[in-house]
Structure formats: structure tokens, C-alpha cells
Amino acid sequence: MAEQGKDRxxxxxxxxxxxxxxxxxxxxxxxxxxxxxxYGTYAQANKESLRRVEQRLExxxxxxxxxxxxxxxxxxxxxxxxxxxxENRSAxxxxxxxxxxxxxxxxIAAVLVVGAIVGSTAIVFDIxxxxxxxxxxxxxxxxxxxxxxxxDPGEQYVCTNGLETPxxxxxxxxxxxxxxxxxxxADAQRILLKYMLHGPNIGAEPTMDLxxxxxxxxxxxxxGYILKKPLVKLANxxxxxxxxxxxxxxxxxxxxxxxxxxxxxxxxxxxFSLPFHAEKRVASINQTRNIGGASLILDHVxxxxxxxxxxxxxxxxxxxxxxxxxxxxxxxxxxxxxxxKIDEVPWTSNNKTTGTTIGSILHINSPLMDQHxxxxxxxxxxxxxxxxxxxxxxxxxxxxxx
Amino acid sequence: xxRPTQAPKxxxxxxQRYAPAVLAYLMRQVHSREDAEDLLLEIFLVILEKEPMLExxxxxxxxxxxxxxxxxVADYYRHSAKHPSISLATVEEMIYERDDRExxxxxxxxxxYAQLHRLMKELPEMQREVLQLRFGHGLSYEEIAQVxxxxxxxxxxxxxxxxxxxxxxxxxxxxxxxx
Numbered sequence: 001m002a003e004q005g006k007d008r009x010x011x012x013x014x015x016x017x018x019x020x021x022x023x024x025x026x027x028x029x030x031x032x033x034x035x036x037x038x039y040g041t042y043a044q045a046n047k048e049s050l051r052r053v054e055q056r057l058e059x060x061x062x063x064x065x066x067x068x069x070x071x072x073x074x075x076x077x078x079x080x081x082x083x084x085x086x087e088n089r090s091a092x093x094x095x096x097x098x099x100x101x102x103x104x105x106x107x108i109a110a111v112l113v114v115g116a117i118v119g120s121t122a123i124v125f126d127i128x129x130x131x132x133x134x135x136x137x138x139x140x141x142x143x144x145x146x147x148x149x150x151x152d153p154g155e156q157y158v159c160t161n162g163l164e165t166p167x168x169x170x171x172x173x174x175x176x177x178x179x180x181x182x183x184x185x186a187d188a189q190r191i192l193l194k195y196m197l198h199g200p201n202i203g204a205e206p207t208m209d210l211x212x213x214x215x216x217x218x219x220x221x222x223x224g225y226i227l228k229k230p231l232v233k234l235a236n237x238x239x240x241x242x243x244x245x246x247x248x249x250x251x252x253x254x255x256x257x258x259x260x261x262x263x264x265x266x267x268x269x270x271x272f273s274l275p276f277h278a279e280k281r282v283a284s285i286n287q288t289r290n291i292g293g294a295s296l297i298l299d300h301v302x303x304x305x306x307x308x309x310x311x312x313x314x315x316x317x318x319x320x321x322x323x324x325x326x327x328x329x330x331x332x333x334x335x336x337x338x339x340x341k342i343d344e345v346p347w348t349s350n351n352k353t354t355g356t357t358i359g360s361i362l363h364i365n366s367p368l369m370d371q372h373x374x375x376x377x378x379x380x381x382x383x384x385x386x387x388x389x390x391x392x393x394x395x396x397x398x399x400x401x402x
Numbered sequence: 403x404x405r406p407t408q409a410p411k412x413x414x415x416x417x418q419r420y421a422p423a424v425l426a427y428l429m430r431q432v433h434s435r436e437d438a439e440d441l442l443l444e445i446f447l448v449i450l451e452k453e454p455m456l457e458x459x460x461x462x463x464x465x466x467x468x469x470x471x472x473x474x475v476a477d478y479y480r481h482s483a484k485h486p487s488i489s490l491a492t493v494e495e496m497i498y499e500r501d502d503r504e505x506x507x508x509x510x511x512x513x514x515y516a517q518l519h520r521l522m523k524e525l526p527e528m529q530r531e532v533l534q535l536r537f538g539h540g541l542s543y544e545e546i547a548q549v550x551x552x553x554x555x556x557x558x559x560x561x562x563x564x565x566x567x568x569x570x571x572x573x574x575x576x577x578x579x580x581x
Contacts, residue, residue, distance in 0.1 A: 031518075031565070031568055031569055034518045035518070035533070035537055035568075036537060038518060038519070038522075038537075039533075039534065039537040039538040042534070042538040043537065043538050043539070043540060045435070046422070046425060046426075046538060046539055046540075049425060049435060049438070049439050049442075050421055050422060050425060050442075052439060053421065053425075053439050053442045053443050053446070054417060054421070056439075056443050057417070057443060057446050057447070057450075060443075060447065061450070323476075343473075343476065344472075344476045345469075345472075345473070346469075346472060357551060
């Protein structure tokens with residue numbers, strides 16, 4: 001890194017300092033030297049930061065690796081340890097006399113232990129039953145599908161209202177694991193797939209790429225946990241690339257398990273279909289407000305059962321990489337408000353990561369399809385890095401679903 | 403039978419390629435070295451989790467890493483809003499950063515830096531920022547363009563203007579001395 005930095009600095013001066021002004025050759029060197037010295041401490045601190053993070057990263061990777069190895073080692077040693085304990089216990093000399101008090105206390109302890117065992121057995125059986133009802137690969141239809149945590153109310157809404165399509169499709173065994181897709185849902189903004197992993201925990205988890213009919217790639221799913229035991233995950237895909245007029249999605253989920261030892265990744269694909277819920281509410285707004293010295297355009301708003309998206313256009317915002325504090329943006333309608341529920345992503349000219357950024361999209365994963373009336377979007381000036389206290393307020397209505 | 407597996411591999415090339423620019427971006431966004439380091443670690447842990455990403459083409463990697471960085475910054479602000487707190491270490495860090503970023507401490511140590519320091523303070527903010535990214539972070543034009551969300555050509559122009567201004571002032575000083 002040090003060498004790289006040095007090279008870059010040299011390159012800068014070779015390119016930027018005009019050598020045709022021969023008279024000022026000493027100026028060039030003096031400026032170069034002074035600038036490098038001036039930033040020397042700061043550059044050194046940055047190198048230290050990069051080194052620290054790299055070390056922490058390596059430590060974290062080692063810990064993950066050691067954790068896996070320790071588990072494997074523990075499994076191989078469990079049996080001898082147990083034998084050792086039993087042997088020791090039998091070798092222990094018997095007590096010849098017990099006091100009355102200790103006998104009484106022992107009786108109470110025994111009663112408590114029996115109670116605890118009975119109670120925990122009941123809990124364990126209940127958990128097992130619940131796990132089974134989720135549906136393992138080799139078990140018959142999934143009767144109960146767990147909904148995710150409240151951090152994704154859009155997903156919760158479609159789950160609790162029975163809008164998801166049960167799937168129960170299991171991959172072949174790859175890398176000692178199987179994956180069961182057990183539910184899916186697709187609307188005009190999000191495609192949600194829930195899946196369960198069976199088999200040993202090998203540290204890494206498979207990734208999922210989705211392709212629809214016509215070879216349209218929907219990308220790699222961003223996944224989050226629904227349950228950790230059993231391991232149930234939710235993969236989340238954008239439906240932006242689904243063509244208008246689509247009624248059903250013919251999907252291929254490509255699963256890929258990378259191995260830490262560098263050997264060839266294990267892969268498998270499954271094919272299935274999902275109904276496509278194309279209905280959405282769209283409001284073309286195109287309102288401009290001057291907020292904290294920046295001119296922001298509320299372009300349009302799109303609502304589907306699992307997500308509401310607010311499109312805001314601003315060149316300066318795009319250049320800076322988004323809002324400074326997205327939490328100081330509030331969307332409200334009726335009694336609902338978006339407090340701390342906004343996710344911000346860059347809005348690009350071609351809706352792909354390769355496009356030019358033209359603004360920001362605010363995603364709110366709340367079910368707002370049934371919300372009607374006056375919508376209010378409030379943006380505080382600090383959000384755009386501006387000064388003053390006067391917030392920008394956009395007011396609009398959203399037509400019913402198309 | 404238990405068999406130790408190979409040590410996990412850190413994609414060093416990927417880290418060295420992207421980490422300096424991402425760190426510069428994070429420090430520009432969060433203004434605390436401690437937090438920037440934590441976020442940088444989180445970003446690369448996410449990248450490692452998505453190992454198939456490492457096999458994708460460079461353009462995809464580039465977009466993906468920057469998308470993660472932006473999301474992490476958004477999460478950082480969301481978390482900061484929910485749990486506003488500032489540690490003593492952070493306060494110290496901020497003071498340290500401020501001193502370092504505008505290279506006042508270093509500049510004032512010697513008389514010959516004083517002039518440069520004054521000139522740099524007079525430069526427009528964007529020019530100072532580009533100088534800092536170039537010399538303080540050692541970033542290439544392409545990387546600076548990514549951090550500032552500007553075109554590479556614009557970055558070259560900004561740096562050219564900054565250096566021209568500084569050089570002009572140095573020339574004047576030399577001319578005065580030679581009189």
C-alpha cells in the first residue's frame with residue numbers, strides 16, 4: 001500500500017505539474033515535497049486503519065474457521081469424555097454417613113430436578129413438533145410456515161394473510177446439504193422466497209440467483225434470517241425487471257455453495273412458478289421543493305402490497321451518494337407514519353447499478369396498498385446537508401390500483 | 403474422523419483494490435475513524451459472506467461493493483438516530499481527525515509549511531477534498547471520482563486547478579526571495 005500510494009503521488013505530479021515551466025523546477029519539487037509531508041501523518045493514519053481492519057477481518061475469519069474445527073473435534077471426543085466421567089463416578093468412594101439435613105435438602109433438590117426435567121421435556125417436544133410442522137425435505141406438506149420478524153411488515157402481511165404460494169421443492173444434496181423452498185410471493189416490486197437449510201452447519205451458506213422466463217436475470221437474493229434453528233431464510237429480489245403484462249413467473253433458483261477450502265463450489269438449480277401480483281398504485285407527482293438550499297424533486301411514488309417506493313431526484317444528492325440522515329425523512333398517511341422504517345438506495349438512470357445516479361429511492365417495507373387520503377412527505381434540511389430549520393413538505397394523493 | 407481444513411482465504415487483492423477508496427468514502431460520511439473502520443470491516447464481512455460475488459466480473463464487484471458501502475452508511479445513520487451516543491474515544495478521535503485532515507499540526511511545525519497551509523485553507527472545499535483524497539488516501543482519479551460521485555475528468559480538472567493555484571503561489575514566493 002505504501003508503495004502504491006507513493007507511485008500515485010508521483011504520478012499526480014508528473015501529470016499535474018507543468019514541466020514546461022522549467023524556471024520553476026524547484027517550485028515543483030518543493031510543492032510536491034511539502035504536500036506529501038503535510039498529508040504524511042494523515043496518510044499514515046489511513047494506512048494504519050486499513051491494516052487494523054485487515055487484521056480484524058483475518059481474525060474474524062480465523063475464529064469462524066476455528067469454531068467449525070472445534071465443533072468437529074468436540075464431536076470426535078464426546079464419547080471418550082463421557083466414558084471417562086462414568087468411570088470416575090464409579091471409582092468415587094461412597095459416603096458412609098449422611099446427615100439428616102443433607103438428606104432433606106437432597107430430597108428437595110431431587111424433586112426440583114424431576115420437575116425441571118418434566119418441564120423441559122415438554123418444551124423440547126413442543127419445539128420439535130413446531131420444527132416438524134415447518135416441513136423438512138423428507139416430510140410431507142408444510143402445514144405451518146413461519147412469518148418473518150416485524151422488521152419486514154410487508155412480508156408479514158402477505159404471510160399472515162395467506163397470500164404466499166406454498167412450494168415444498170427440495171434440491172438434491174449438494175455439499176452435504178439440502179435446501180427446501182417452501183413458500184414464495186411476487187408483486188410488482190418484490191419477489192420473496194422462503195427456504196430452509198438442512199444438513200450440517202459448514203460455516204458458509206448458499207447464495208441464490210433467480211432467473212425468470214426469457215432468461216431475465218433477477219439477480220442474487222439479499223437474504224435474512226427468519227429462524228436460526230431450524231435454519232429458515234428469506235431471500236428478497238427486486239421485481240423491477242419483470243416485464244409488464246406478466247401473469248405468472250416461471251422461475252429458476254440457482255443455488256451455489258462456496259467452500260472455504262477453495263475447492264469447486266457445489267451448485268444446484270430448482271424450477272418452479274409463482275403467480276405474479278401485478279397490481280400497484282402509482283402517483284406521478286413531479287413536485288419541487290427547495291430544502292436547505294437544495295432543490296429536490298419528488299418524482300413519483302409506487303405502492304405494492306409489500307413495499308412503497310418514493311423516488312426523489314436531485315443531482316447534488318446523487319453526487320454525494322444519498323441523504324445524510326434518511327431517518328429525518330417522514331412519510332405519513334392517515335394514522336400511519338414511516339418513523340425509522342425507510343431504507344435508501346441510489347436511483348440510477350437505467351435502474352441498474354451500472355447506471356448514472358440521478359437521485360435516491362426511499363423504500364418502505366410496509367403494507368400500504370389500503371391506505372387512502374392525503375400523503376405527506378416531510379424532509380428536514382439537515383438531511384440534504386443544508387442549513388436552516390424550514391422542512392420541505394410534499395403533499396400528494398395516490399390513485400387506486402391499476 | 404476429524405480432519406483440520408485449510409485456513410480461510412482472505413481475498414487480499416479485493417481488499418487492497420477497494421478498501422482504501424471505501425475507507426475514504428466512509429471517513430467522509432461518518433467523520434469518525436473508529437466508526438469508519440467498523441463499517442469497513444462490516445462491508446468486507448458481507449462481501450466474504452457472498453463469496454460467489456468474488457468470481458463475478460470486475461464491474462459487478464465494483465457496483466456491488468459500493469452498493470453495500472452506501473447501505474452500511476445509511477444503516478449507520480439509522481442506528482445513530484436510534485441510539486445517539488458519543489464516546490470519549492470518539493471525541494478524541496474527532497479532534498485528532500480534524501487536526502490531521504486540515505494538515506494544520508504538521509503545517510505549523512515548520513515555517514516553510516505555513517505558507518502552504520495558508521494557501522490550502524484558501525482553496526475551495528472541493529479542491530481541498532480532492533487533494534486530501536489524492537495525497538492523504540493515495541487514491542487514483544477513478545477512485546476519487548467514485549468517492550465524490552464525479553466524473554474522472556472532473557476530478558482531474560479539480561486537482562489540476564488546485565495544484566496550479568498552489569504552484570502559482572509558490573512561484574511568487576520564490577520570485578520574491580530571488581529579488
